[in-house]
Amino acid sequence: MLKFSANLGFLWSDLPLVERIHAAGAAGFDAVEDHFPYDTPAAETRAALAETGLRMVSINTRPGDMAAGDFGLASLPSRVTEAQEAIAEAIEYAETIGANSVHVMAGRSAGDPAEADTFLNNLAHALRLAGAAGVDILIEPLNPRDAPGYLLRSLEAAAGICQTLDNHPGLKVMFDCYHLQITGGDLLTRYRNHAGRIGHIQFASVPDRTEPGTGEVNYHWLLPALQAAGYEGFFGSEYRPKTTVEQGLGWLQSLRSATLAGP
Numbered sequence: 001m002l003k004f005s006a007n008l009g010f011l012w013s014d015l016p017l018v019e020r021i022h023a024a025g026a027a028g029f030d031a032v033e034d035h036f037p038y039d040t041p042a043a044e045t046r047a048a049l050a051e052t053g054l055r056m057v058s059i060n061t062r063p064g065d066m067a068a069g070d071f072g073l074a075s076l077p078s079r080v081t082e083a084q085e086a087i088a089e090a091i092e093y094a095e096t097i098g099a100n101s102v103h104v105m106a107g108r109s110a111g112d113p114a115e116a117d118t119f120l121n122n123l124a125h126a127l128r129l130a131g132a133a134g135v136d137i138l139i140e141p142l143n144p145r146d147a148p149g150y151l152l153r154s155l156e157a158a159a160g161i162c163q164t165l166d167n168h169p170g171l172k173v174m175f176d177c178y179h180l181q182i183t184g185g186d187l188l189t190r191y192r193n194h195a196g197r198i199g200h201i202q203f204a205s206v207p208d209r210t211e212p213g214t215g216e217v218n219y220h221w222l223l224p225a226l227q228a229a230g231y232e233g234f235f236g237s238e239y240r241p242k243t244t245v246e247q248g249l250g251w252l253q254s255l256r257s258a259t260l261a262g263p
């Protein structure tokens with residue numbers, strides 16, 4: 001059986017976080033994940049998770065000022081203090097709610113050659129804090145159509161960062177099938193090439209980023225194949241519903257029991 005996490009950054013995004021967690025529980029999800037939970041006190045999030053029995057798989061560091069174009073801070077040489085505050089805040093929040101991991105958002109490149117080292121230094125700093133808190137650090141390559149200018153654009157670059165940081169066991173890559181299909185595809189083989197580094201898998205239809213079941217990726221085949229290749233975690237449903245979440249949730253039961261042998 002496949003296990004699914006509801007991405008509360010996109011699902012029920014009109015509701016407060018506590019209500020989103022309860023909605024995910026009522027809809028039959030196995031876990032949740034969120035982008036930016038910080039408007040909700042961690043104690044309230046923890047209580048909602050306990051009430052529903054759901055686990056929070058991951059949260060992101062604050063992205064900075066998105067209205068001004070920020071999408072993460074960790075590679076920006078002029079904003080190291082702000083980036084490290086965001087990292088400390090995310091790790092403390094994750095520890096309080098028992099989340100598995102924190103996605104440290106790299107940010108958009110302005111072409112400054114110091115960005116790569118800034119990202120590495122901030123990740124090393126995050127790994128020191130996260131180790132003490134029992135939380136993993138995730139990095140996520142994003143496609144340039146959705147996230148123009150984002151520093152981390154490829155799975156292979158993310159794997160290179162892991163190598164540079166001595167394959168630290170607390171540093172993992174977010175394998176978002178949506179972004180990785182747009183930037184090269186060949187999803188199963190690329191998963192296998194980097195299997196030991198993958199901390200979490202997300203998915204959505206491509207190219208629309210809506211419910212699975214349409215589009216160019218056959219998740220009824222791919223998700224069981226990823227599981228057969230060794231992935232044991234939750235599959236994060238990070239898509240924008242076509243109408244309401246509930247109307248589009250037919251995929252949950254059918255994908256949960258998908259097997260490599262087909263229906």
Ligand SMILES: O=C(O)C(=O)[C@@H](O)CO
Binds near residue numbers: 105142176179238
């Ligand atoms: O956009 C995505 O994909 C995400 O997973 C967010 O966490 C932003 O990086």
Ligand SMILES: [Mg+2]
Binds near residue numbers: 176
């Ligand atoms: Mg993603």
